[in-house]
Amino acid sequence: MTTSTTPTIVLVGHGMVGQRFLEALAERGVTDRARVVVLCEEPRPAYDRVQLTSYFSGKTPDDLSMVEDGFMERHGIELYTDDPAVTIDREAREVTARSGRVFAYDTLVLATGSYPFVPPVPGKDARGCFVYRTIEDLLAIEEYAKDKTVGAVVGGGLLGLEAAGALKGLGLDTHIVEFAPRLMPVQVDEGGGAALLRTIEQMGLTVHTGTGTQEIVTEDGSVTAMRLSDGSELATEMVVFSAGVRPRDQLARDCGLDVGERGGIAVDELCRTSDPAVFAIGECALASDGRVYGLVAPGYEMAQTAAAVIAGPGDEDTKGFTGADLSTKLKLLGVDVASFGDAHGAAEGSLDVVYSDSRSGIYKKLVVDGEGTLLGGVLVGDAESYGMLRPLTGSRPPVSPEQLVLPAGVGAPVALGPSALPDDAVICSCHNVTKHAITQCTSLPEVKKCTKAGTGCGSCVKVIEKLLPAATDKGLCGCFSYTRSELYEIARTLRVTSFAALLDSHGRAEAKGGEGCEVCKPTVGSILASLNNGYILDGEQAALQDTNDHHLANLQRNGSYSVVPRIPGGEITPEKLIVIGEVARDFGLYTKITGGQRIDLFGARVDQLPSIWTRLVDAGFESGHAYGKALRTVKSCVGQTWCRYGVQDSVRMAIQLELRYRGLRAPHKLKSAVSGCARECAEAQSKDFGIIATASGWNLYVGGNGGATPRHADLLAQDLSDAELVRLIDRFLMFYIRTADRLERTSTWLERLEGGLDHLRDVVVHDSLGLCDELEALMAAHVAGYQDEWAATLDDPDRLRRFVSFVNAPDAPDPSVRFVPERDQIKPDLQILTIGTLEGATSR
């Protein structure tokens, strides 16, 4: 092919849809056969406008970029940023850019998006007035808001609420002024709007519905107030207009292309404008069904269609764009809002089924026809069922609509699973992926890779997971087909003392000889530590520990560590308190009282840990094991010694227990508390083992839990003497350690244990399995073998060598660990990124 015959494709507008169009061209190999030129008005290449607001939660403009590194170079695409197209000469087939560059085209694609509509009110151009569309808009809002205290948003639609959330996040007293009688008038109906309003007002935003904006009042050219349609004035220092968007069709109008009466570049099903050499896609286009779509998914479909048409015949995507689903699920200001199908019940003869709970701000409405066919719906406050309901639109659900709107746990259980969905149900609406396509895959990563489903808004992931083959494999991880408790038994009976030996002898065939993984290494490390109770960081053991155990401290989000000295029972002398204060002051650490009756010192660099601990160990402190799956704290109430109600010395008992079980490695962390009487000030019944004093001794409760799934502890035994209490706890803990699964707290373990509490009582009180001697002996070995890990580390230069920031510059502090002041202390100087966190990540 010679240059003269290479066709040129010019794309005007490098937004979300423009970028998708380029990807679709590249996928079809068109970029190899054609010169592709992109004119981009903004100073940066395409970014994720849908996630724009996440800039305020710490994402950088770079994080939002939609262009993979090297994409343009790889496909030979010429991209001109900061250089918008200004005129199109269709006769000559030329586009002129602002810089004066002129490009001849064979095919022109317009993807110019929309502009925010600003109502023509006096004062709209004053200093302090903004729109909310681009990164530059956000930067300007952020800068201006720095010394302001009040802000208002004009428009209570989807974008208005996002903008309001952003202003609130910037610390402003925020008002929302909406002309319609409810929030989000397009997506939700009256009931949904009311539920939304309640929730948003509870967050401290002020909402003015049914109110127009008449004038922006200014002083010296800056906003000072808004005059509202009811004549009142609302004092505000800035105004963000979010009153809808309009297609950017000026270029098209200027060159005589057909545009719609109310705007939008008219296109046919193949996204061609009135000039067959010119295409229009995305928000600037008026689709053949007479609509301008303000959502990204329809724009992506148009991008695929246009690319397929340009690529030539035979492409299955050339079937054309005939309209799209307007379903949306959003998380606005933390409230789930979803609408799908015929949300307003516009179809003739449609009926509503409504569930509304104003106390919790939940509103759900399904629209059905006379035969029970689901037509659409609105969900506010609880959009859990969106992923299931949307694909069912147009069909008759297998259970009644009443059951579908009731919250779980009310009335008959709903037996509606994704298996009830038809094969062609669209599960992921962002990428238009059907159930059939998803069931061709076997894992979530595979689904994401092959179909892109789940990589957009993410709302379909839960349903996708349910469609994938159920995990029947109970094995610990990809390396072992045994559970944790089975591995414990194997290690115990065969006296295995190394991870490598266990992996090579009992690992899955494909994992033998390998490295293991981040799941089994710490698990086996913990089993070996429970069985052998030596120092956990020597030899091969060092490589098994999670980073927290490896550095005997807790890793924080900026790479620094926190230090938690043990304070048994929460009792501490003034001298020791002073030492903690001095250490914190001398090393500049952030200091906080924890929820576990001790003190956490944050912000230590890895290379500072040894010097900090030298000071602490010298003052008599030991490691608090805040980093380990081990005993955390035994909290106490002040008890009989001081309290007028106390019947036993709860502090003494708490200290005794904490010193006995400190350092004990377990499947998950262990917590305890001792209360001096039934008033329970130490909250013992929320602990793995909790003790409450009685007039004649101690009651022992087990299996309690705070955290994500709280569980009240069960009473295991009553009126125990000191010795009986300790013996019973020894047995209980060792039985748990031996039989529990990885990351299973005593609460979940007890729930799962066959025979439950009665069986547990049989084993540890009545010794039904004849195990008790062995369990006690294991605990005795633990108590005898305990040593303070920090003291042992400081004693050994070899062990200290790991505490450097850099192996090649042992004296250099890590410059990336920086702090800024806050409330007279420090806090990490780090943008908080949240690119899709893995679920349950903390527990892995």
Added chain:
Amino acid sequence: MTTLELSLSDDSWMAVCEESRLTPGRGVAALLPDGRQAAVFKDRAGRTYAIDNRDPFTGAQVLSRGLIGSAAGRPFVASPLLKQRFDLETGRCLDDDEVTVTVYPVRTVRPTADARPTT
């Protein structure tokens, strides 16, 4: 004594540390001349790897403190913060196709008799 070396974008190699400083299965961080940081690892078989130390999910310089493992025979490190896994040979994130970290070539150099490492 064997030295571990790492290559930056050009053809030059910089010494990081004695190879024996690395514990199999764990990593160390190295400071690069331009201020970037590398995470250097050794696996059970003694193979060495280096990737960028910055965890792209949190922005913290911590990948060197993650645990390494293998999946389908390929080595990876799991970030110690949110546990996303990165292939040590390609830098690709196994949990998110869109994310990759830089990989640095590494080699071990045993000094010859005249103690001059050859390239």
